[in-house]
Amino acid sequence: MIIREIVESDIQQMVAIYNHYVETTSVSFExxxxxxxTLKERIEIVTSAGLPWLVAETNGQIEGYAYAGQWNKxxxxxxxxxxxIYIAVNNIxxxxxxxxxxxxxxxxKSKGIKxxxxxxxxPNPSSIALHESVGFKKVGEFDRIGVKFGQEVSVGYWQLALDA
Structure with a gap:
């Protein structure tokens, strides 16, 4: 597996990965x-701001992707x-x-993000575990802030100081 910057030929596989989460989970509120x-437009917004959009790829197969967008304008x-971060369901x-x-x-961090x-x-114990494994700490939660598939969903916030 290699981790690299996105190229346009990755987009269709990434759409399939993301749409799984849209259609079957509350991970995405979409x-x-x-x-x-649509994905290409989102990638352009992130990368034109100088932020990374990365894929994990093995022999031409996108295993997952990660990016960071501006928190607030x-x-x-x-x-x-x-x-x-979104991982192909068979790679979780x-x-x-x-x-x-x-x-x-x-x-x-190398770009000066703090x-x-x-x-x-x-609930999402695997995402919580992932965030905490790389140093994030829970800082808050909004109770039942969204509704997806007819179910109220709470949202937690985890913070990581990159300049510490």
Whole structure:
């Protein structure tokens, strides 16, 4: 497995990975599957801001991806990002998430980013474990803030200081 910056030919596999989460879980609060054009626009926003969008790839197969977008558009938040990570369903639990996250966080730190805010739909013990394994600490929770598949979903917030 290699971790590298995204290229356009990765997008269709990434759409399939993401849409699994949209269609079958509360991990994403998106309710309608996306297409390649939508993902391409999102990638452009992140990368044009100088932030990384990474994939884990083995022999042309995308195993997962990770990126970080701006936490808030107000200028005082310019050193704080919200990372996201999505792993192909057949690769969950194989260490790919931790490898991607470790690489992403190092890249963010090298770019002068000071804080990462992990946003986790709850319950999600595997995502909590992943975040905490790389140093995130829980800092808050909004109770039943979203509704997906007719169920109220809470959201927890984990923070990692990258300049510590």
């Amino acid at each position: 309710e309608t599957p996306i297409n390649a054009a 107000r200028s005082a938040y310019k050193y704080t990002v919200e990372p996201s 639990g194989k260490g790919i998430g931790k490898a991607l996250y470790t690489y992403l966080l190092a890249s963010l 804080n990462a805010i992990g946003v986790i739909a709850l």
